[in-house]
Amino acid sequence: MRKGLLAGLLVLIAAAxxxxxxxxxFHIATMIALTIPLALSINLTLKxxxxxxxxxxxxxxxxxxxxxxxxxxxxxxxxxxLAGGLLAVVISAVFxxxxxxxxxxxxxxxxYAFGQIVNLVFQEWTSLFGxxxxxxxxxxxxxxxxxxxxxxxxxxxxxxxxxxxxVMYAIERSDVGAIFQALNEDExxxxxxxxxxxxxxxxxxxxxAFMAGxxxxxxxxxxxxxSPDSFGFGATIDxxxxxxxxxxxxxxxxxxxxxxxxxxxxFLREMRQYQFLVYGFCLVFFIMFFxxxxxxxxxxxxEVV
Amino acid sequence: MSTMLEVKGLVKRFGGLTxxxxxxxxxxxxxxxxxxxxxxxxxxxLFNVIAGHYRPTAGSILLEGxxxxxxxxxxxxxxGVARTFQAVxxxxxxxxxxxxxxxAMISSCxxxxxxxxxxxxxxxxxxxxxxxxxxxxxxxxxxxxxLPYGHxxxxxxxMALMTSPRLLLMDEPVAGLNPSEKRAAGTLIxxxxxxxxxxxLLVEHDMPLVMSTCDRILVIKQGTPLTIGxxxxxxxxxxVIDAYLGEDYEFA
Numbered sequence: 001m002r003k004g005l006l007a008g009l010l011v012l013i014a015a016a017x018x019x020x021x022x023x024x025x026f027h028i029a030t031m032i033a034l035t036i037p038l039a040l041s042i043n044l045t046l047k048x049x050x051x052x053x054x055x056x057x058x059x060x061x062x063x064x065x066x067x068x069x070x071x072x073x074x075x076x077x078x079x080x081x082l083a084g085g086l087l088a089v090v091i092s093a094v095f096x097x098x099x100x101x102x103x104x105x106x107x108x109x110x111x112y113a114f115g116q117i118v119n120l121v122f123q124e125w126t127s128l129f130g131x132x133x134x135x136x137x138x139x140x141x142x143x144x145x146x147x148x149x150x151x152x153x154x155x156x157x158x159x160x161x162x163x164x165x166x167v168m169y170a171i172e173r174s175d176v177g178a179i180f181q182a183l184n185e186d187e188x189x190x191x192x193x194x195x196x197x198x199x200x201x202x203x204x205x206x207x208x209a210f211m212a213g214x215x216x217x218x219x220x221x222x223x224x225x226x227s228p229d230s231f232g233f234g235a236t237i238d239x240x241x242x243x244x245x246x247x248x249x250x251x252x253x254x255x256x257x258x259x260x261x262x263x264x265x266x267f268l269r270e271m272r273q274y275q276f277l278v279y280g281f282c283l284v285f286f287i288m289f290f291x292x293x294x295x296x297x298x299x300x301x302x303e304v305v
Numbered sequence: 306m307s308t309m310l311e312v313k314g315l316v317k318r319f320g321g322l323t324x325x326x327x328x329x330x331x332x333x334x335x336x337x338x339x340x341x342x343x344x345x346x347x348x349x350x351l352f353n354v355i356a357g358h359y360r361p362t363a364g365s366i367l368l369e370g371x372x373x374x375x376x377x378x379x380x381x382x383x384x385g386v387a388r389t390f391q392a393v394x395x396x397x398x399x400x401x402x403x404x405x406x407x408x409a410m411i412s413s414c415x416x417x418x419x420x421x422x423x424x425x426x427x428x429x430x431x432x433x434x435x436x437x438x439x440x441x442x443x444x445x446x447x448x449x450x451x452l453p454y455g456h457x458x459x460x461x462x463x464m465a466l467m468t469s470p471r472l473l474l475m476d477e478p479v480a481g482l483n484p485s486e487k488r489a490a491g492t493l494i495x496x497x498x499x500x501x502x503x504x505x506l507l508v509e510h511d512m513p514l515v516m517s518t519c520d521r522i523l524v525i526k527q528g529t530p531l532t533i534g535x536x537x538x539x540x541x542x543x544x545v546i547d548a549y550l551g552e553d554y555e556f557a
Binding site: 185188189194195197 | 356358377378379382383387388390394396407408410411412414415416417418420464465467468
């Protein structure tokens with residue numbers, strides 16, 4: 001892995017808003033930073049060979065929790081962000097053990113159904129969640145009554161993205177990564193030597209929900225307005241495309257994918273109808289010709305044995 | 306000698322198909338116990354039920370007097386029962402030493418809580434002793450995927466040994482090996498018992514190996530036990546010869 005090159009590139013991209021002094025670039029960079037934990041969260045479930053379509057639901061749970069706590073109960077935003085992440089943890093800890101009894105396409109369908117049900121709750125429980133109109137007037141993020149400006153919020157987003165990235169990187173490089181790999185390759189073997197495969201899957205699922213919940217809460221404070229639409233199936237597709245384009249095999253993949261796809265989404269905002277056309281072409285191209293994703297550009301070719 | 310494993314009235318049905326019916330046997334400590342039978346006799350099913358991959362329909366399995374039937378395979382794995390597979394699982398990209406270390410690590414870090422509470426456990430001494438026992442100490446730095454098949458199978462046994470089992474279930478350990486590798490495997494299986502004190506349950510098609518290695522043998526046919534006894538007893542049992550080995554079969 002040409003890590004030096006990649007790391008330099010990532011730092012450069014993170015610094016772009018200060019190099020290109022433009023509000024638009026700042027906005028896109030913030031959106032990238034806030035999307036990275038989500039892309040990583042779905043990547044974590046992929047590491048255990050399970051595609052979860054529930055991640056935007058956990059994002060929504062985090063977002064609505066944080067927004068409602070600050071708006072209705074006056075909880076400070078930093079605590080509300082944590083609470084958003086924690087509620088996602090609690091809900092995933094309840095449903096994870098049930099969902100993860102099932103593998104493959106049925107797990108995908110279960111998480112899809114879960115996402116739809118959560119979204120329906122946001123839509124239909126209008127007195128609490130504001131229905132399809134959503135919640136607006138979410139206050140700006142602040143710590144000790146110091147309100148965060150754009151720059152500060154971007155730095156916060158970057159810090160959270162970097163934190164989750166390093167956690168995921170540590171997982172990939174440590175024995176946990178080896179355990180995940182072994183569970184994917186041969187669960188029967190792992191269980192025969194005593195490994196409780198289910199407990200590892202549940203832990204990963206909870207961790208992925210935590211990342212999504214935190215990202216959702218930060219998103220709510222950044223945009224100032226949330227509606228069920230932001231946490232629906234479309235968001236799931238975005239995250240899958242990000243992982244496919246970036247490359248799901250490495251923890252750098254979702255980062256690169258986010259950096260490519262989020263700006264693309266912003267540029268396509270005016271022509272939403274073409275978005276899925278572009279997605280379709282990208283998915284076909286990458287799955288057929290570029291299975292390892294863009295991250296493989298930075299990987300040294302394996303020696304041929 | 307006391308009993309290591311006791312299987313009592315075991316029945317396993319898949320829908321209408323009875324894969325094991327009323328199987329009863331006991332394996333003593335430090336015994337090498339073979340299970341033979343024609344293809345489809347239910348040997349592997351029996352194995353998988355003992356290892357906890359399947360739940361028995363009826364009957365019970367006791368490990369040193371404690372009931373293990375109904376436990377999941379990882380619970381049984383943590384109670385000192387290890388198994389080897391026909392298709393060896395290896396980390397092909399990693400060295401032999403790393404494969405052995407990972408087997409111990411996956412076993413001791415069996416859930417996330419254990420992972421965080423058992424960090425820093427030293428397994429390098431164990432890697433050393435297991436590799437020496439198996440005669441692969443000179444291959445420790447070799448990539449596992451590049452090993453010849455015979456060595457890969459030995460490494461598979463090594464990974465099971467890293468979990469310090471009391472009972473080792475071996476599923477066709479010599480399938481696919483050449484004659485000299487088969488003889489070496491037979492010696493190794495006896496050394497597992499003689500030097501490490503393991504109890505071994507062996508499913509194998511290779512008759513010369515089974516007859517020369519096992520203390521006692523259970524013969525099953527269509528899920529039903531035909532007979533249990535020493536190799537000499539089994540070889541002279543006419544019902545076994547008729548039903549399984551065929552009239553023209555000659556023991557090597």
